[in-house]
Structures are given as C-alpha cells and as structure tokens.
Amino acid sequence: MDLFDKCYSFTRVEEVKSIGLYPYYHPITETEGPVVYMNNQKMIMVGSNNYLGLTHDPRVKQAAIDAINKYGTGCSGSRLINGSLDIHFKLEEALAEFVGKEAACIFSTGYQTNQGALVPLIKKGDYIISDAENHASIIQGTLIAKSLCGDSILVKYKHNDMKDLEDKMSTLPLDAGKLIVVDGVFSMNGHIAQLPQIVAMARKYNARIMVDDAHALGVIGTGGRGTASHFNCTNQTDIIMGTFSKSLASSGGFLAASERVINYIKHHAPAIIFNASMPASNAAAALKALEIIQKEPERIEKLHYNAQQLRQGLTQLGFTVLPGETPIIPVLIGDDLKTFALWKKLFDLGVYTNPIIFPATPQGQQLIRLSVMATHTDEHINYVINAFEKAGVELNLLHTAV
Numbered sequence: 431m432d433l434f435d436k437c438y439s440f441t442r443v444e445e446v447k448s449i450g451l452y453p454y455y456h457p458i459t460e461t462e463g464p465v466v467y468m469n470n471q472k473m474i475m476v477g478s479n480n481y482l483g484l485t486h487d488p489r490v491k492q493a494a495i496d497a498i499n500k501y502g503t504g505c506s507g508s509r510l511i512n513g514s515l516d517i518h519f520k521l522e523e524a525l526a527e528f529v530g531k532e533a534a535c536i537f538s539t540g541y542q543t544n545q546g547a548l549v550p551l552i553k554k555g556d557y558i559i560s561d562a563e564n565h566a567s568i569i570q571g572t573l574i575a576k577s578l579c580g581d582s583i584l585v586k587y588k589h590n591d592m593k594d595l596e597d598k599m600s601t602l603p604l605d606a607g608k609l610i611v612v613d614g615v616f617s618m619n620g621h622i623a624q625l626p627q628i629v630a631m632a633r634k635y636n637a638r639i640m641v642d643d644a645h646a647l648g649v650i651g652t653g654g655r656g657t658a659s660h661f662n663c664t665n666q667t668d669i670i671m672g673t674f675s676k677s678l679a680s681s682g683g684f685l686a687a688s689e690r691v692i693n694y695i696k697h698h699a700p701a702i703i704f705n706a707s708m709p710a711s712n713a714a715a716a717l718k719a720l721e722i723i724q725k726e727p728e729r730i731e732k733l734h735y736n737a738q739q740l741r742q743g744l745t746q747l748g749f750t751v752l753p754g755e756t757p758i759i760p761v762l763i764g765d766d767l768k769t770f771a772l773w774k775k776l777f778d779l780g781v782y783t784n785p786i787i788f789p790a791t792p793q794g795q796q797l798i799r800l801s802v803m804a805t806h807t808d809e810h811i812n813y814v815i816n817a818f819e820k821a822g823v824e825l826n827l828l829h830t831a832v
C-alpha cells in the first residue's frame with residue numbers, strides 16, 4: 431500500500447465541484463471588510479470573524495505599516511532568544527490590563543495558543559476537563575497532552591451540560607490537578623459557556639479554569655472584555671485565552687493569567703520556545719485595535735444592533751435561527767446537501783456565508799453560520815435578508831409563508 435493511496439482515492443471534492451456546490455477555498459480578490467470581491471462579483475461578507483470591522487480601519491492599517499518601517503517584516507527567531515520586540519511586551523501589558531489579569535504572553539496564532547497552555551500545564555496525573563464542542567485547537571492541544579501523559583487525562587463532558595460536568599468531576603480524585611477548559615463563546619453556534627456554574631464546580635472539586643475567548647473579546651462583557659467580565663467572574667477565571675484574528679483585526683493569540691503562571695508558560699511552552707515570534711505589524715495592528723475598542727465602545731453596540739436586525743429578519747422569514755446573544759447567527763438546516771444548496775444560492779445572489787457540517791457541528795445540526803460586523807450598514811443587512819428570502823423560497827426552506 432502506497433502512503434499516498436488515501437490522497438488518490440479522495441474524490442469527494444471533485445464530486446461536489448461537478449454539481450457546482452463546492453463551498454471552500456474561494457479566493458477573495460479585494461476586500462473592504464463588510465464587502466468583498468470574488469470572481470469579479472461584489473459580495474456582502476457575513477462569514478467573517480472581523481466583528482468590529484477593524485481590519486480596514488485606517489488607524490490600524492497605519493500602525494501595521496509604521497511597525498514594518500520600524501522593525502521590518504519578520505522577527506526571524508523565537509521570543510525566547512532573538513525574537514522579542516518591545517512592541518510584543520507593550521501588547522502583552524495592554525492585554526493583561528484589558529482582561530484584568532496580572533500578565534499575558536502572546537503566540538503567533540490563536541490555534542497555537544491553546545497548545546501553548548495545555549502542553550506545559552498538563553502532566554501525568556492531571557486532568558483536562560473539556561466541553562464536547564470546544565474548538566479544534568483545544569482538541570489538538572489535548573491530543574498532544576494525551577500522547578505525553580496518557581489517554582486518561584481527558585475527561586469530556588456534554589456540550590454546556592452542567593449536570594454531566596458535575597457527574598464527571600465528582601469521579602476524579604479531589605487532590606489531582608484539573609483544568610476545566612471551555613470556549614467562552616462557542617464558534618459554531620454562538621452559545622455562551624455557563625461560567626458561573628463552572629466556577630462553582632471548580633471550587634467544589636479543586637480545579638482551575640481556562641476560557642477560550644476567541645469569539646468573546648470585543649463582543650461581550652464590559653467594554654468587550656469577554657466571558658469572565660460578562661459574568662463578573664474574572665478573578666475566579668484562572669486563564670483567559672484570546673485570538674487577534676477576530677475583533678483584534680490581526681493574527682496571533684494570547685494567554686492572560688497570574689504572573690507566576692504566565693512566567694512558567696513562557697519558559698515551558700514549545701509553542702513559544704520553538705516558534706518564530708509574531709511579526710511586528712501583527713502586534714502593532716492588535717495593539718491599535720485594542721486601543722480603539724476601549725475608546726469607541728459604540729462599535730460593540732452597533733455590532734449587537736446589527737446582529738439583532740439580522741436575527742430578527744431571518745426569524746420573521748421562517749428560518750430556524752438558533753437563539754443567542756452574540757453576533758454568531760446559526761441558521762439551522764440539518765442536512766449536508768441542503769446546506770450547500772442554500773450556501774450556493776446565497777453566493778450567486780452576492781452573499782458570502784459559511785456552510786457548517788459535521789464534524790464542525792454534530793450530525794443533524796448542519797447550518798449556515800452568519801456573523802455580522804459593526805461596519806455592516808442597514809443596507810447590507812437588508813440585502814442579506816432579501817437574499818435569504820429569495821433563496822429560502824426557491825429551495826422551499828421556510829417554515830411560514832412570507
């Protein structure tokens with residue numbers, strides 16, 4: 431058997447392309463944020479995590495350009511040795527202060543950031559207690575920890591099910607090290623973690639808590655400070671993780687925690703030690719975006735207003751919109767082909783959405799995931815609603831007559 435046999439026999443892409451429904455890897459040739467161009471066609475982008483629309487803010491762009499002029503385009507080394515710039519430290523201080531922790535450390539991607547916490551913190555005899563719908567980067571970090579410490583370190587609980595969490599926690603040795611890790615806002619369905627109950631459980635069963643706030647920063651909590659702030663339990667949340675690829679208009683990620691924990695991670699995480707540090711332009715863009723978020727809280731209000739308008743419009747049309755309080759708007763379809771067919775109709779009508787199928791969402795929960803930006807106008811939102819109406823009627827997906 432040749433190693434590449436699996437590649438040659440993988441023909442699903444060609445099959446889906448041949449019926450015109452392949453939804454992935456479509457190149458954007460130009461973008462203004464809420465509006466992008468694909469195939470010379472203008473599209474309203476409602477499939478991006480650019481929640482506050484800051485990737486195209488002239489101040490953010492200028493900060494990145496200035497940083498390139500000052501520091502060059504890359505760091506050519508890891509943070510530990512030659513790759514630490516003063517702007518990395520400035521960004522770490524600003525992030526720690528923003529989320530209300532003593533210290534922070536940054537990583538080159540959000541994806542790596544989760545590994546960056548899990549791999550050095552979890553040792554033989556410790557446990558990772560993980561929500562079943564946590565992000566793939568938490569799962570990958572957990573797989574590395576499992577390969578180092580054994581399969582028994584992972585304890586998975588049913589998504590957002592506090593009874594199941596307690597059932598599982600109560601079977602673990604009280605004196606063992608335990609980390610409950612959870613998405614603050616779940617990326618596919620927009621659910622918010624039940625952090626107050628998790629905090630209570632962590633106290634009762636002697637566990638630490640890590641919250642992945644990729645989709646919560648700049649979105650929920652006081653001034654966009656995330657899930658712990660939303661529930662007023664920042665002090666009881668041990669580690670806050672975030673990415674720069676969503677509200678922070680850049681690329682990279684961070685962990686914020688006590689000074690001792692961050693110091694330990696900075697000296698033990700392979701994801702920092704063996705990885706070239708983040709380019710200055712990324713750090714400068716995130717730092718400027720963070721400054722703007724704090725100065726212009728009205729952006730977060732506009733984001734929620736837009737989300738509310740879109741949710742309401744689609745619900746009134748007769749789509750099954752999963753309830754929620756975040757700018758992630760899941761439109762439940764429940765079948766792969768119908769999901770792709772709706773995605774394609776919307777694409778042809780000039781609306782870019784994300785089709786979500788298994789394993790990103792459980793079987794039967796296939797959906798079209800929409801996410802709004804603060805920089806969408808009323809006209810953009812109405813355009814999207816009208817396109818959904820046309821597509822929904824043509825595909826017979828609406829519950830009620832429109």
Ligand SMILES: Cc1ncc(COP(=O)(O)O)c(C=O)c1O
Nearest residue numbers: 539540541565567617644673675
């Ligand atoms: C919940 C969550 N955590 C982590 C990540 C990884 O972040 P990044 O894409 O910035 O590397 C993502 C990205 O989609 C995410 O949704």
